[in-house]
Amino acid sequence: MTSLSQDSSGPDSPTGEAAPWPVAELNAKVKQWVERLGHIWVEGQVTQVNMKPTWKLSYVTLRDVEQEASVQVTLSTSTLRSMTTPLKNGDRVIMYGKPAFYAGRGSFSLWVTKVRHVGIGELLARIEELKRALAAEGLFDPRLKRPLPFLPRRIGLITGRGSAAERDVLSVAQSRWPAVQFEVINTAVQGPTAVPQVIEALEKLDRDPTVDVIIIARGGGSVEDLLPFSEEALARAVSRISTPTVSAIGHEPDNPVLDNVADLRAATPTDAAKTVVPDVLAEKQLLTELRGRASGALRGWVANERRGLHNIRSRPVLADPLLPVKQQQDIVREAMQRKDRALGLAVRERRNHISSLKAQVNALGPSQTLARGYSVLQVVPRDGSGPAVVTGVEQVQPGSQLRIRVADGSITAAAMGVQAAPGGVEKKNTTTTNNEADNNDD
Structure with a gap:
């Protein structure tokens, strides 16, 4: 354990416990060190001016503009009184002086011989320079602005x-x-x-x-x-x-x-x-206006929808949902009726045509001829084949069996004789078999 009487001075200490400095010597050495700084320029803001016309010296407190630091300034009263603009609290100034240490009372002060106000132009230039520097760092970037x-x-x-x-x-x-x-x-x-x-x-x-x-x-x-x-x-x-x-x-x-x-x-x-x-009144008015606009828009929308529904409901397809089916049924029914009419007309036309043809056939057939008083003479061959219509005298021999067809029946006779017409008659291919004559009878 170190004794209290032991010398505790460091290896670089100029003094020791056995030989301490007197206060006067300490202040003298501090004075020497301080005064080695020489003359300097200092900038700051004046916060206190102590001056009286009868005083030889005046005292000013100069403070740093950004930090809690100040220094006491000593200058002659005549220097203050000679300034074009009187020095007052709040002024931004630069001072030229020499740091001084008063050994008698151990206090520090700045002995000033020149005082200059910082001009408005210089202040504005410094502000603009600071703005450019901060803008270059991005402190003015609009993207950094926070919304209120x-x-x-x-x-x-x-x-x-x-x-x-x-x-x-x-x-x-x-x-x-x-x-x-x-x-x-x-x-x-x-x-x-x-x-x-x-x-x-x-x-x-x-x-x-x-x-x-x-x-x-x-x-x-x-x-x-x-x-x-x-x-x-x-x-x-x-x-x-x-x-x-x-x-x-x-x-x-x-x-x-x-x-x-x-x-x-x-x-x-x-x-x-x-x-x-x-503004609460403006916001309330805006809310009232918005409510009115919203209500009007809603009412308008409902009215439009109602009109749309009414138009849709008034359409025939919604008034009678089966209407399209009925319309198609009517179309089919009408088509069937047209088909039936067309088919009936075609059948009637064909029947009429057949009746006309039949009438023509009947008019030209043997039965009609027989009905007008004519008869059909057929010869019955001896070989037993069917009777043949006699169209010429060469087909009949005396004694040939004949069959005479009249309108209401037939007569069997025998040829008594055959006589050809004078000069002869041109024959036509009008040979009719027995079956054809029988069919004509029908």
């Missing part, structure tokens, strides 16, 4: 305490939707403390699961007043959080870097409230 909820349950509001921006957002939002809820965090909205306070508020609201959207609001002001909302630290903080963010800084012409990183840029705090919170 239609009806947020709870809205986070970051703004100055008692500011007009806070009153405008709250009054406009509540007039549009009385049930809307807010989680308000008041922060500095200008000066060196604005950026860290706004970032802290952002992270706090982002961790709250009930907050659906965050509004960062500030009223109008000069370029210097709106500088905190163009700081890189704030822009990156907004890009990191997951809750949709609305930027409502200044008025319409103002365009800090925050506008480009936020998910939505509102021209004014009032416009932000109108964008985030729907």
Whole structure:
């Protein structure tokens, strides 16, 4: 176990327990080390100016614009009084001086001999350069923009305490939707403390699961007043959080870097409230209009369907479903009737034709001739064959057996003699057999 009296100084320590430095010597050596830095330029924002006309020296607190860091500045009162624009809190300046360490009281300060305001043009140029750098990284990409909820349950509001921006957002939002809820965090909205306070508020609201959207609001002001909302630290903080963010800084012409990183840029705090919170009256009117349009469309559709059904039901095929069958039956029946009429006509025509032919046959047949007083003379051969019609005298010999056919019967006779006509008669092929004569008798 190490004794308390043992020398605990390190191997590189310039002192030892046995020979410690006096405070004066420590301060003297620190003074030497600090003053080796020489003259330097420093940029920051003025947060406090202590000056009196009777003082030879004045004191200023210079603060970092993005982080919680500050340095005490000492300069002659005449230097402050000779400035064209008086130095005041919130000014963005650059100072030329030499780090100084006061050995008597062991305090550090920056001894300044020159003070320059950062010009508006230079500030705007730096802002534009920052915009280009962040855009190149993709922080302004529209695809990264998160959509705002239609009806947020709870809205986070970051703004100055008692500011007009806070009153405008709250009054406009509540007039549009009385049930809307807010989680308000008041922060500095200008000066060196604005950026860290706004970032802290952002992270706090982002961790709250009930907050659906965050509004960062500030009223109008000069370029210097709106500088905190163009700081890189704030822009990156907004890009990191997951809750949709609305930027409502200044008025319409103002365009800090925050506008480009936020998910939505509102021209004014009032416009932000109108964008985030729907108008209950307008929504109710829209619902009423939509209901009316839907009801009218439904009624029109029902009316059209009814007309269509009526037209369909009024068609003969639906009035009498068997109508097509009946129509086909009528067609078949009519076709059969036409067929029967045509067939009957054809039969009658054939019968008439047969009757006509029969009448002609009867008129030209032997029976009709016999009926007119004529007779048919047949000779009966001795060989027993059938009788033959006598057409010439050469067929009959004296003593030949004859058969004389008359209309009502036949007469058997014998030839007493045969005499040929004088000069002879041209014979025609009119030989008729016994069967033909018998048939003619029928």
